[in-house]
Amino acid sequence: MTRHPEMDQVTSKLTELLGGRCSTASAVREQHGKDESWHFPKAPDVVCFAKSTEEVSSIVKICAAHKVPVIPFAAGTSLEGHVNAVSGGVSIDLNEMNEILRVSPEDLDCTVQPGVRRKQLNEFLRDTGLFFPIDPGADASIGGMASTRASGTNAVRYGTIRENILSMKVVLPDGRIISTGHRAKKSAAGYDLTKLYIGSEGTLGIITEITLRLYGIPEAISAATVSFPDIEGAIQSVILTIQSGIPVARIELLDEVQVDAVNRYSNLELPVQPTLFLEFHGSPAYVKEQAERVSEICSEFGAEGFKWTTQAEERTKLWQARHDAAYAAMALRNGAQIWATDVCVPISRLADCILETKKDLADSFLIAPLVGHVGDGNFHLSFVIKKENPEELEEAERLNSRLIKRALSMDGTCTGEHGVGLGKKKYMYLEHGDAVDVMAAVKQALDPDNIMNPGKILPERAAE
Amino acid sequence: MTRHPEMDQVTSKLTELLGGRCSTASAVREQHGKDESWHFPKAPDVVCFAKSTEEVSSIVKICAAHKVPVIPFAAGTSLEGHVNAVSGGVSIDLNEMNEILRVSPEDLDCTVQPGVRRKQLNEFLRDTGLFFPIDPGADASIGGMASTRASGTNAVRYGTIRENILSMKVVLPDGRIISTGHRAKKSAAGYDLTKLYIGSEGTLGIITEITLRLYGIPEAISAATVSFPDIEGAIQSVILTIQSGIPVARIELLDEVQVDAVNRYSNLELPVQPTLFLEFHGSPAYVKEQAERVSEICSEFGAEGFKWTTQAEERTKLWQARHDAAYAAMALRNGAQIWATDVCVPISRLADCILETKKDLADSFLIAPLVGHVGDGNFHLSFVIKKENPEELEEAERLNSRLIKRALSMDGTCTGEHGVGLGKKKYMYLEHGDAVDVMAAVKQALDPDNIMNPGKILPERAAE
Numbered sequence: 001m002t003r004h005p006e007m008d009q010v011t012s013k014l015t016e017l018l019g020g021r022c023s024t025a026s027a028v029r030e031q032h033g034k035d036e037s038w039h040f041p042k043a044p045d046v047v048c049f050a051k052s053t054e055e056v057s058s059i060v061k062i063c064a065a066h067k068v069p070v071i072p073f074a075a076g077t078s079l080e081g082h083v084n085a086v087s088g089g090v091s092i093d094l095n096e097m098n099e100i101l102r103v104s105p106e107d108l109d110c111t112v113q114p115g116v117r118r119k120q121l122n123e124f125l126r127d128t129g130l131f132f133p134i135d136p137g138a139d140a141s142i143g144g145m146a147s148t149r150a151s152g153t154n155a156v157r158y159g160t161i162r163e164n165i166l167s168m169k170v171v172l173p174d175g176r177i178i179s180t181g182h183r184a185k186k187s188a189a190g191y192d193l194t195k196l197y198i199g200s201e202g203t204l205g206i207i208t209e210i211t212l213r214l215y216g217i218p219e220a221i222s223a224a225t226v227s228f229p230d231i232e233g234a235i236q237s238v239i240l241t242i243q244s245g246i247p248v249a250r251i252e253l254l255d256e257v258q259v260d261a262v263n264r265y266s267n268l269e270l271p272v273q274p275t276l277f278l279e280f281h282g283s284p285a286y287v288k289e290q291a292e293r294v295s296e297i298c299s300e301f302g303a304e305g306f307k308w309t310t311q312a313e314e315r316t317k318l319w320q321a322r323h324d325a326a327y328a329a330m331a332l333r334n335g336a337q338i339w340a341t342d343v344c345v346p347i348s349r350l351a352d353c354i355l356e357t358k359k360d361l362a363d364s365f366l367i368a369p370l371v372g373h374v375g376d377g378n379f380h381l382s383f384v385i386k387k388e389n390p391e392e393l394e395e396a397e398r399l400n401s402r403l404i405k406r407a408l409s410m411d412g413t414c415t416g417e418h419g420v421g422l423g424k425k426k427y428m429y430l431e432h433g434d435a436v437d438v439m440a441a442v443k444q445a446l447d448p449d450n451i452m453n454p455g456k457i458l459p460e461r462a463a464e
Numbered sequence: 465m466t467r468h469p470e471m472d473q474v475t476s477k478l479t480e481l482l483g484g485r486c487s488t489a490s491a492v493r494e495q496h497g498k499d500e501s502w503h504f505p506k507a508p509d510v511v512c513f514a515k516s517t518e519e520v521s522s523i524v525k526i527c528a529a530h531k532v533p534v535i536p537f538a539a540g541t542s543l544e545g546h547v548n549a550v551s552g553g554v555s556i557d558l559n560e561m562n563e564i565l566r567v568s569p570e571d572l573d574c575t576v577q578p579g580v581r582r583k584q585l586n587e588f589l590r591d592t593g594l595f596f597p598i599d600p601g602a603d604a605s606i607g608g609m610a611s612t613r614a615s616g617t618n619a620v621r622y623g624t625i626r627e628n629i630l631s632m633k634v635v636l637p638d639g640r641i642i643s644t645g646h647r648a649k650k651s652a653a654g655y656d657l658t659k660l661y662i663g664s665e666g667t668l669g670i671i672t673e674i675t676l677r678l679y680g681i682p683e684a685i686s687a688a689t690v691s692f693p694d695i696e697g698a699i700q701s702v703i704l705t706i707q708s709g710i711p712v713a714r715i716e717l718l719d720e721v722q723v724d725a726v727n728r729y730s731n732l733e734l735p736v737q738p739t740l741f742l743e744f745h746g747s748p749a750y751v752k753e754q755a756e757r758v759s760e761i762c763s764e765f766g767a768e769g770f771k772w773t774t775q776a777e778e779r780t781k782l783w784q785a786r787h788d789a790a791y792a793a794m795a796l797r798n799g800a801q802i803w804a805t806d807v808c809v810p811i812s813r814l815a816d817c818i819l820e821t822k823k824d825l826a827d828s829f830l831i832a833p834l835v836g837h838v839g840d841g842n843f844h845l846s847f848v849i850k851k852e853n854p855e856e857l858e859e860a861e862r863l864n865s866r867l868i869k870r871a872l873s874m875d876g877t878c879t880g881e882h883g884v885g886l887g888k889k890k891y892m893y894l895e896h897g898d899a900v901d902v903m904a905a906v907k908q909a910l911d912p913d914n915i916m917n918p919g920k921i922l923p924e925r926a927a928e
Contacts, residue, residue, distance in 0.1 A: 106703055108810035149652040160650050163627055163661075178899040184808035185840040186624050188613040188663055188878035189884055190921055191903045193658035195626075199652055216709040239570055245680035247711075286750050344648035348570035376649040413651035421654055431653055435642040438910065439655045445909030446902065457654055462871055 061175035069307035074141035080421025108441030114143020149199030156375030169209035258369035265328030266321035344416030378416035503545030525639035538605035544885025578607020613663030620839030633673035682745035722833035728787035729792030807871035808880030843882035
């Protein structure tokens, strides 16, 4: 790829606007061209550190005038190469836009800048008695989570970030600033631009403010672990729990490979068996009732040793271990990286999908622990690879492709929460058919010069 | 408006396709040009009765070739003139597409055709132990509810229809058929076309299949009523209930005017005071606990006579009365019609918004009972008018305009659940600013000839 012919002009205009907050230093550029994925990095030509929506707008206007690509950047924790500057251009670093602008306990909502991290938000909220439930493994930025339609362990009860954003401020590809909605809990006033921008991965504009729904910290919280002789029993327990309307807050599956990794990395002593991690929210009496009912269901499917606790310390240790699952997987092999992938299927197909996938893995030379937000039918594989070995990349690619085609054949999706980025573009037509053309028409209408994070989400068409 | 020059050609092609299921009889046309709103009807030129997605596709292809407008029709219960054929054209009646195609109790989902009514679906589901919670007042069609982003009394617990559609089949403006998604509970695979089509009011395509989330019928259900000396006490009780995380399934406000109307129409004997109707879902113990906690909260704000029941018969009577609120309003005055409007504001502003609105009403000669899905900050006025009196229309228009501007000044929306249709187009720029241009760009990209339900949602631009 050759450098954009007007890049120097753009750089000098950006320097004029931002002074030292516009950098072409190679270390800075390199840091902004990579995420936590297996994808090979590609640095932008320039990095701008923006401090306000108006500055983002000014930067975008300069880039638009020269048709230079713009890529938003914050935590850099995405898993499909979302921040890689595949066509060069300008990375807008939003980490300095990390203020919590407003919290309304009466309305159970708040407004934050895109660089705010999820843990930062919850620490800030603690004294208000409120919390924000969306929790991908990494300490991601709220802007990045909105852009990739993130979720996490609480989605089974609280929904994904899709259900928890009321409105956003967005800088359009021509630099204009819009609000996608208001603070009302619901609206029937026109096309749902909030939802259009959630998950658009920076390809339709840059999110510069997010209004989020919050929840009261439950009066009582209890966590539980329970081990099963086989994975099918675990999944059947999940299905019956959800069907019974028990409002579990979290219900996570770890296969025996992942349990082993977690035991080593997080110093737990779980039986090396398929295991569910659970959490219950409510009044003290109701939390107890939920735990008892789920325990009964699990026993029906052969589980032993249902352990539950209301101790905050034990709970925290458990969930930190769950969030560190990918790092635990990485630690299974010296010098290894993780190729993380995820699919989501109707829960009735989850057992089949997981069992067939584990058969694939049993026949492969790669290790890949499995964890899942199984209440939603969503699960992950972490291929433990060394990127420098082409045969390992090839094998991960082969297993990933089989996994995705399996999920699609079960009326599922090629990604439940990681997003498309670079890695899953090639599956978009397979999953969506002609609907991809509708997405492409929307992209063309809103970003006719294709400057917003080009090369992500939409596959190149055969005709082009 | 003159008749489309190629209307006769289109009619003869449609007759060839559908035989007797293509009608130009004036009684049929007139029935398809009106809804339950105050808007003056406008009949289409032709009505087609479609039996399948493929037929809808064929009809749309014929219309597209001649650039003739297409308007979907089912129950005809919309409240903002959504089905009025303002530019003539072809009404596609979807009432014969009323099959429930699939129910999966394991996945808690089902797929239905757009002509299925909400009551029909719940009657069908009863034996499965499942239910579909979205309940606008009328017995609306699921297709219409999806098109207008409908909600109802259960939204505070279960979300609106927006949160309860997994995927749809849509006929595009060129006749191609797409799926907007799959049956996975969540997906991060590209732009959210499902949400783009929800609430698009037929302006981007025609919805021909809907996959819905379902819920287990709760083990125990209790309903309650409680009266307050003033409306502010009622609203403060709602705010504290929501903040406390008590998962009320329904929490509805009726002002004293509406209570009086409901008493007469539905033969109840409620004190003529601001009143909350509530419902609690859960286990028997949890339902009791919720009712007790809410009763305590209401007492703090001056309520007396909190009555609750688990009797199915009493509950049904109560909620039928609530759903009939608009008809009860209509019955207040012989030969009157209803101009129904709704707004939604952050709940912290709800008391102010309602009190200022009631001040307006006190100074007006029009009667307008007030009901609200107050857990979401959403409330309705039913102006009791006679359409033939221009001064009444003018006064309703004036009050409605003041209501909407008040809601917008409080960071709310001009409609929480009725949709834009014809009636709220003029407020779209006021509410959304430049974001309307983004909506218009999407419309232009997907329906360049503007044949899909033209004249709805998007305001005419000054420049055009």
